[in-house]
Amino acid sequence: MNPRTTAEIATPALIIDADALEQNLSTMSARHPGSKLRPHTKAHKCTELARLQLSHSHQNFTCATPREIIGMAAVGVGSDYLLANEVLDADRLSALAKVSENSRVTIAVDSLETIDAVWRAGLREVLIDVNVGLMRCGVAPELAGQLADNARKAGIAVRGVMGYEGHLMTVGDDEKRKMRVAESMKLLTRAAKDVGGEIISAGGTGTWDMHDQTGINELQAGSYALMDTHYEQLKIPFVQACFLLGTVISRSKDWLVIDVGLKSLSTDHGNPSVDGYDVVFCSDEHTTLVIKNESTKALANIGEKLLVRPSHIDPTMAMHSVAWLTRADEILDRWKIDLRGW
Incomplete structure (x- = not known):
């Protein structure tokens, strides 16, 4: 389907x-x-x-x-x-x-x-x-x-x-x-x-x-x-257009874990970013998040999806075989990442 x-x-x-x-x-x-x-x-x-x-x-x-x-x-x-x-x-x-x-x-x-x-x-x-x-x-x-x-x-x-x-x-x-x-x-x-x-x-x-x-x-x-996010710090007039979609797979009283990790994004330019959260660390299949000090939001629930902004887009793209083209929550197309390899 x-x-x-x-x-x-x-x-x-x-x-x-x-x-x-x-x-x-x-x-x-x-x-x-x-x-x-x-x-x-x-x-x-x-x-x-x-x-x-x-x-x-x-x-x-x-x-x-x-x-x-x-x-x-x-x-x-x-x-x-x-x-x-x-x-x-x-x-x-x-x-x-x-x-x-x-x-x-x-x-x-x-x-x-x-x-x-x-x-x-x-x-x-x-x-x-x-x-x-x-x-x-x-x-x-x-x-x-x-x-x-x-x-x-x-x-x-x-x-x-x-x-x-x-x-x-x-x-x-x-x-x-x-x-x-x-x-x-x-x-x-x-x-x-x-x-x-x-x-x-x-x-x-x-x-x-x-x-x-x-x-x-x-x-x-x-x-x-x-x-x-590496280029975002320069305040140049280009906006974030690519994200990793992750699902909250575990939650404690003080932190939560999503299923986005080092095998799905590159961290050579630093940790990724998630709105409203601080990244504690990334591991192979996981990223651990805590709520930012100034945020009043509650921890997301298990099963909720979060958008992750990668710090280095080039190697992140090379880790995936497809990308989903979207507008809001609607899927417009499925694009193959078809130029990987040497």
């Missing part, structure tokens, strides 16, 4: 608020229309949600895994895919060569080894991934031009550069974040002059409105669509 209301959904379950999602997509596309935004599918791993992003004029997508590109192309969502992640497995990359027959596929590279993997896979377009301060992937800015030359010598076209200022996404003070983003992007635009090409790609949800003067021409944001 297909559930018609959220009360009928087995928990734990992902719930997406259709109106909040539409608000977020509209807000972002108004600021970054068309190719100015390259939405990051890693944040939701769902082709149905990507289809909505496409309907908001975004044809080009950022992906974190070959699986995401293959899945997007299979359902005809998008026409220009960027694998914004270094992959050394030429066999895995070779699956993208078939996609590139009908769509544009570009691979991020930051070393001779990643260039070689791209060449062996039969792919012929790359972006030079430049380190702009995050201790993760990316070639040193001063070496980006040389790496681009090596790619071109191998017969690979270099479309431009990308860099991710992930270490700045949640700097609390807006002005300080904006200043540090500008400094970070100077590294990228200097590298872009050495590399050549038409693309300067960077940014994310936390810096979505800080690139008007930085020189980048496409934004790689993803979490804005569904949001989480």
Whole structure:
């Protein structure tokens, strides 16, 4: 039997608020229309949600895994895919060569080894991934031009550069974040002059409105669509659109327990949030809650359902195979989270 209301959904379950999602997509596309935004599918791993992003004029997508590109192309969502992640497995990359027959596929590279993997896979377009301060992937800015030359010598076209200022996404003070983003992007635009090409790609949800003067021409944001409490602290104009629905399965005099735990949401950015409650701790299948000091509400009863706001949406989505699209308590659709895997 297909559930018609959220009360009928087995928990734990992902719930997406259709109106909040539409608000977020509209807000972002108004600021970054068309190719100015390259939405990051890693944040939701769902082709149905990507289809909505496409309907908001975004044809080009950022992906974190070959699986995401293959899945997007299979359902005809998008026409220009960027694998914004270094992959050394030429066999895995070779699956993208078939996609590139009908769509544009570009691979991020930051070393001779990643260039070689791209060449062996039969792919012929790359972006030079430049380190702009995050201790993760990316070639040193001063070496980006040389790496681009090596790619071109191998017969690979270099479309431009990308860099991710992930270490700045949640700097609390807006002005300080904006200043540090500008400094970070100077590294990228200097590298872009050495590399050549038409693309300067960077940014994310936390810096979505800080690139008007930085020189980048496409934004790689993803979490804005569904949001989480980690980004919520920035007071940016995106609202929580995705929740975990949990059921109260146990209750004592002072606390209660819901059936949402570490196997259904990520806590790498902190505990989740539940309105009216403080989270004591999360364990594998459980989250223990107590009433907030200032709240006058009573503990929910066993069997009642509560909405949980995750602190990090990307890995939370990857833990589930389906999400329920809702409006109030009505179920509108059942979406597969069909881009999981590598």
